Amino acid sequence: MRYIPHTEDDVARMLRVVGKPSVASLFDHIPERLRAKRPLDIAPLDEARLLAHLGELGAKSRPAVGVTEREGAALSFLGAGLTSHHVPTAVDMMLMRSEWYTSYTPYQPEVSQGTLTAIFEFQTMVSELYGLGLANASMYDGATAAAEALMMAERLTGKHKSLLSYALHPHYTDTIYTYLRSQHGHEAEGYAPCVSFGKDGRVDQGQLSAALSAGDVGCVVVQSPNFFGVVEDVAAIAKLAHDAGALLVVANAEPLAFGVLQSPGAVGADIAVGEGIGLAIPPSLGGPGVGLFAARPEYVRQLPGRLVGETTDKDGRRGYVLTLATREQHIRREKATSNICTNQGLIALAFTIHMSLLGRRGFTELARINLSLSEHAKSVLTKVPGVSLAFTGATFNEFTLALPRNAFDVVKALAERGIYAGVSSRAAGLYRAETPPSTGGTKLVAPDDRWLTLAVTERHDRSTIDRLAAALTEVLR
Amino acid sequence: MSDRRIPEVHPVDTLNLLHTEKLIFEQGAPGRSGASLPPLDVPAIDPASLFGSMARTEAPLLPEVSEVEVTRHFTRLSRWNYAIDIGLYPLGSCTMKYNPKVNERTARMPGFAGVHPMQLESTMQGALELMWRLEQCLIELTGFQRVTLQPAAGAHGELCGIMMVRAYHTARGKSPKKVLIPDSAHGTNPATCAANGLEVVGLKTGADGIIDLESVKAAIAAHPNDIAGIMITNPSTLGLFEEHLGEIADLVHEAGGLVYMDGANFNALLGKVRPGASGVDVMHINLHKTFTTPHGGGGPGSGVVGVGERLVPFLPTPIVEPLADGGEGYRLDYDRPQSIGRMRSFFGNFGMFVRAYTYMRELGGEGLTKATEMAVLNANYVRALLSDVYSLAYDKPSMHEVVFTDKRLKKETGVQTLDVAKRLIDFGYHPPTIYFPLPAVTGGAGALMIEPTETEAPETLEHFCAAMRAIAVEAIADPSIAKSAPLNTAMRRLDETKAARNPKLRWTPTT
Numbered sequence A: 001m002r003y004i005p006h007t008e009d010d011v012a013r014m015l016r017v018v019g020k021p022s023v024a025s026l027f028d029h030i031p032e033r034l035r036a037k038r039p040l041d042i043a044p045l046d047e048a049r050l051l052a053h054l055g056e057l058g059a060k061s062r063p064a065v066g067v068t069e070r071e072g073a074a075l076s077f078l079g080a081g082l083t084s085h086h087v088p089t090a091v092d093m094m095l096m097r098s099e100w101y102t103s104y105t106p107y108q109p110e111v112s113q114g115t116l117t118a119i120f121e122f123q124t125m126v127s128e129l130y131g132l133g134l135a136n137a138s139m140y141d142g143a144t145a146a147a148e149a150l151m152m153a154e155r156l157t158g159k160h161k162s163l164l165s166y167a168l169h170p171h172y173t174d175t176i177y178t179y180l181r182s183q184h185g186h187e188a189e190g191y192a193p194c195v196s197f198g199k200d201g202r203v204d205q206g207q208l209s210a211a212l213s214a215g216d217v218g219c220v221v222v223q224s225p226n227f228f229g230v231v232e233d234v235a236a237i238a239k240l241a242h243d244a245g246a247l248l249v250v251a252n253a254e255p256l257a258f259g260v261l262q263s264p265g266a267v268g269a270d271i272a273v274g275e276g277i278g279l280a281i282p283p284s285l286g287g288p289g290v291g292l293f294a295a296r297p298e299y300v301r302q303l304p305g306r307l308v309g310e311t312t313d314k315d316g317r318r319g320y321v322l323t324l325a326t327r328e329q330h331i332r333r334e335k336a337t338s339n340i341c342t343n344q345g346l347i348a349l350a351f352t353i354h355m356s357l358l359g360r361r362g363f364t365e366l367a368r369i370n371l372s373l374s375e376h377a378k379s380v381l382t383k384v385p386g387v388s389l390a391f392t393g394a395t396f397n398e399f400t401l402a403l404p405r406n407a408f409d410v411v412k413a414l415a416e417r418g419i420y421a422g423v424s425s426r427a428a429g430l431y432r433a434e435t436p437p438s439t440g441g442t443k444l445v446a447p448d449d450r451w452l453t454l455a456v457t458e459r460h461d462r463s464t465i466d467r468l469a470a471a472l473t474e475v476l477r
Numbered sequence B: 001m002s003d004r005r006i007p008e009v010h011p012v013d014t015l016n017l018l019h020t021e022k023l024i025f026e027q028g029a030p031g032r033s034g035a036s037l038p039p040l041d042v043p044a045i046d047p048a049s050l051f052g053s054m055a056r057t058e059a060p061l062l063p064e065v066s067e068v069e070v071t072r073h074f075t076r077l078s079r080w081n082y083a084i085d086i087g088l089y090p091l092g093s094c095t096m097k098y099n100p101k102v103n104e105r106t107a108r109m110p111g112f113a114g115v116h117p118m119q120l121e122s123t124m125q126g127a128l129e130l131m132w133r134l135e136q137c138l139i140e141l142t143g144f145q146r147v148t149l150q151p152a153a154g155a156h157g158e159l160c161g162i163m164m165v166r167a168y169h170t171a172r173g174k175s176p177k178k179v180l181i182p183d184s185a186h187g188t189n190p191a192t193c194a195a196n197g198l199e200v201v202g203l204k205t206g207a208d209g210i211i212d213l214e215s216v217k218a219a220i221a222a223h224p225n226d227i228a229g230i231m232i233t234n235p236s237t238l239g240l241f242e243e244h245l246g247e248i249a250d251l252v253h254e255a256g257g258l259v260y261m262d263g264a265n266f267n268a269l270l271g272k273v274r275p276g277a278s279g280v281d282v283m284h285i286n287l288h289k290t291f292t293t294p295h296g297g298g299g300p301g302s303g304v305v306g307v308g309e310r311l312v313p314f315l316p317t318p319i320v321e322p323l324a325d326g327g328e329g330y331r332l333d334y335d336r337p338q339s340i341g342r343m344r345s346f347f348g349n350f351g352m353f354v355r356a357y358t359y360m361r362e363l364g365g366e367g368l369t370k371a372t373e374m375a376v377l378n379a380n381y382v383r384a385l386l387s388d389v390y391s392l393a394y395d396k397p398s399m400h401e402v403v404f405t406d407k408r409l410k411k412e413t414g415v416q417t418l419d420v421a422k423r424l425i426d427f428g429y430h431p432p433t434i435y436f437p438l439p440a441v442t443g444g445a446g447a448l449m450i451e452p453t454e455t456e457a458p459e460t461l462e463h464f465c466a467a468m469r470a471i472a473v474e475a476i477a478d479p480s481i482a483k484s485a486p487l488n489t490a491m492r493r494l495d496e497t498k499a500a501r502n503p504k505l506r507w508t509p510t511t
Helices: A008-018 A047-058 A089-095 A113-130 A142-157 A170-191 A205-212 A234-243 A255-259 A297-302 A329-335 A345-381 A407-416 A462-476 B047-054 B067-078 B101-107 B125-142 B154-171 B188-195 B213-222 B245-254 B309-314 B350-386 B407-413 B417-426 B438-444 B458-477 B479-484 B496-501
Strands: A162-165 A193-195 A219-223 A247-252 A271-275 A291-295 A308-312 A318-322 A398-402 A451-455 B146-148 B178-182 B199-203 B227-233 B258-263 B282-286 B303-307 B319-322 B330-333 B402-405 B447-450
Touching (some): A008 B350, A008 B458, A047 B101, A047 B125, A089 A345, A113 A255, A113 A291, A113 A308, A113 A318, A113 A345, A142 A219, A142 A247, A142 A291, A142 A297, A162 A205, A170 B188, A193 A205, A219 A234, A234 A247, A234 B047, A247 A255, A255 A345, A308 B496, A329 B188, A345 A398, A345 A462, A345 B047, A345 B067, A407 A451, B125 B282, B125 B303, B125 B330, B125 B350, B154 B188, B154 B227, B154 B258, B154 B282, B154 B303, B154 B309, B178 B188, B178 B213, B188 B199, B188 B227, B227 B245, B245 B258, B303 B309, B350 B402, B402 B438, B407 B458, B417 B447, B417 B458, B438 B447, B458 B479
Parallel strands (some): A162 A193, A162 A219, A219 A247, B178 B199, B178 B227, B227 B258, B258 B282
Antiparallel strands (some): B146 B303, B282 B303, B319 B330
């Protein structure tokens, strides 16, 4: 057993030192009624057979992302909360260093300066991208970060009513709903997505303004670019929210957008959260992700999650430590700002390394490449007979088409041709959120089953976009 | 600045080739980049033409460095970290066992790493099958009816588990508010209750270190018809088996409550106890502890949750099911009307599922049982080698970890737990968990919580214990050494008070 070093002689000698007659006797104090009644039934495999077995399982899926498409990956335009970018080889090579992936929480700063320094750099990058002076060491993912942001806003305003945009990623809406229902019980019925969107695909400001008029709202949550890819007018929404005494949380599933767009903080967001997986590691069925969390610095005492701060050592040299832990569960227990214990250290590291490689120029350039290819794809795809844009609002690298028929059927037909064309608005468990919540009498625009949301990135080029257009034409014929 | 540049250098900038490293933001030069981007073969779009005033006018302050500088920076930083692959990492309750290399290979297979969560189910069958198989292994290990893989970490699993407990009561038209939690519990337990709008009723650890049955009876009697459940860590954070678990479960069930078991220490129970068959209704397991997925400097983890029959309807959506019509394959089931809902986006930390499943299949049932046996033997061996020098917190038999206090040492030498921890670094070890759990640190004592895990050979433990003993001996001769430790590290003791008093939480340019 290669991970368990004990020889028979070792065990015998150790038992003599411990003063026990047998290994079994170490468990003698476990009462009979609690003991397992039979041995475990799991068959072991040696490494070669293990690799063969896992390889066979893996071969039963067709990946969206591979080293090259020729190796069996589909041509993928999937986004919807996870837009995979090309992550350079240097990132994964670095993650495989034992010093990174086999270390733990930097409880002892003298032997964890690597992790602590990297988190400090990560916090700086998230703060820069979202334009807010404060960022934490990361959350589980974008959806849980959004739920934590809403709860933080409620603590700050003392108001327990929030407004959610209907164009927020349905997984984020559902997660927020789960968290709040647990905290507030049935009162959470008020947390429905209740702000609809107009023909431009953006938040209906008239409706938002009306919903805010009573002054009882603590928090407004919108996503930008939103689930349909449309860029929200965050500045206008922020003004409406602030005038009504509410805080604005901006969620974002594609941080790259802020290479070409004003950061949420620069246009009035109080808290910004996002998902960094697409810029950090391969999609891995969507997990592990890395939740990005930024806020105005004055809110630091209400921030959930870990924080790293700068300090000095005994000799006056600059170093880093976990800090402001009095917000956290291991100190505050039931009075903590969140029950979160860890962060997503390794994925945050991958994000930090990739951001370092892209750098100031590369990040902006990559964002422009995405924008240009996406605009090109829009013009090519809307030339396909019967296909138009679902919304008039500006988009970044993701947009929504209105197809002449059910988009889910089209997605299936294209998958058979090796193309993952995108996500149909009613597929894959999306819009579960439309069932439970009461909408406060507000009329919502129901997602149309002909809508297809797709992402175009630097992984694509003129020819792959043409391939999608040709296949779409064929399927729709 | 002159074109001919010669900076100031000092030999103290490196110690044993460990480089004093500037932040990545402080390196490089304007205009430099480590990006590899494709040429644009379509018309370039000016963001301002599309977004108007919403277009970004100034690029974010990201580093300006080449790939060489990035590689060196993060390689150099990594060398400032201690890690399992460097040596024994005896953090109690963290189960820092060896992370098998083959796990990293399987998790990176394109059929796993390359799968997008929004693919059609028919194109991700291998991923769904892996999740199903992992769940079956976990059911075999725990005796539960079903296991949700969704929670991202142990604390997230707790949140999920207590949400289900609450939903169970709500579905029965009840809303009990009290959760019994022993004082030895991890801080996430009470924080989880607070996040669920529930109130903690503390249970005092008995004189023998485990939960006292009478205190449970008293707590239940004090809150008639208001017991939502109990959260019980077994083995406890003191490394002791909760011998009254069966009776406690009976009492809580009679009072209408449910039993949550914190499975953080499940590494002590593989093949020995199946909690789902022992009166436990719900339990989270940390795949990153017991099942060797790497800790990654503080995540990602995975906090899967097993449930008994009563809680199955409340599991988060979606869950993986075999195809209903007898066809071969798997599907995602969203149609679960009593579900607590979604805990997060997508399906969980899938990369960790691949690693944990790889590990379970390599060891098999017999190997996993042996892992538990050797983990318990190792903890008891450390206990036997140290208990004449350090004070045992409790005298009951140890499971996977052993907790010592500094009572004797502190009284005789003034050297305390923190000093011992820092001095251990000079001997080449990551310190154990310190000042936890709470029952061991009453009366101003400091606790050292040592969990060696089964992957350590006896010689390693002997060397570690020799270091612990040397520190105690040295403390008598000259207590000032431990108090100023670590002495051999490139970075000395850091000023945590200063960091908190004047928080500097991001880099800002000096000019």
